[in-house]
Amino acid sequence: MMIAGLILLVTGYLIYSSQQQKEVKANTTTRVSTESMAGIIQAVTADGVLTKKEKTIVEQAATKYNLDPKEALDQINQILSTDDMEAETEIIDQNKKKGDDFEKFIIKKFNKEYFTIKQWAGDKYIEGTYSEKTLQPDIIVEFHLHDYSKKVAIECKWRSSIFNKSVQFSYEDQLKRYKEFEQKEHIDVYIALGIGGKASKPETLYLIPLRDLNEPLITHKNLIKYKKDMWANFYLDRQSETLDISSKK
Helix, strand or coil: CHHHHHHHHHHHHHHHHHHHHHHHHHHHHHHHHHHHHHHHHHHHHCCCCCCHHHHHHHHHHHHHCCCCHHHHHHHHHHHHCCCCCCCHHHHHHHHHHHHHHHHHHHHCCCCCCCEEEEEECCCCEECCEECHHHHCCCEEEEEEECCEEEEEEEEEEEECCCECCEEECCCHHHHHHHHHHHHHHCCEEEEEEEECCECCECCEEEEEEHHHCCCCEEEHHHHHHHEECCCCCEEEECCCCEEEECCCC
């Protein structure tokens, strides 16, 4: 009788333990999905507008994470505080202005005595058709000193704030393209990330080597080590062949 009771007790515990593990796993999956979706929502609302392409990306991501696409879009519209969607070309112009403003901020940090701008791509597309250069990093510069030269590429991203303790700086397909470009062209790629303030004058600046990134989202905790002096210029360390921002103006 005691043995039978013990067996029932152990069996009950194992069933309870299994259920608890399933609940923990489900909760973890839900949390990761929610955080990933929050990052996407942050990226979409950062510039204050929602394009048709972004709407499709949000719907696809929500479906992937087993979330309600309509709820995600409702949240975005609430953040944007507008029901009037402008023509896509006008929206692109607004997006592009902020992007251009931040790119100009970054460009000014390259001393013309040592750096030459080899390429400054434009983000132009219509009805899903992109220019080839749009698929590459925004800026390619070449450092030169005496007989030494090296090219590096910079993808510029500005976000209005850090949301849910993380920043979504690109989409998965963009990150994949940047990595393919780096491997194919043998040019190191960096993400120049501005947070807060205005695109033309962000509150904080980060410079992240692409090789350190495996997903299009980075937590604030991991971002801190890449913080740079807002007012200093870029330089290239010849010994390590890495791009950095000087601690001196």
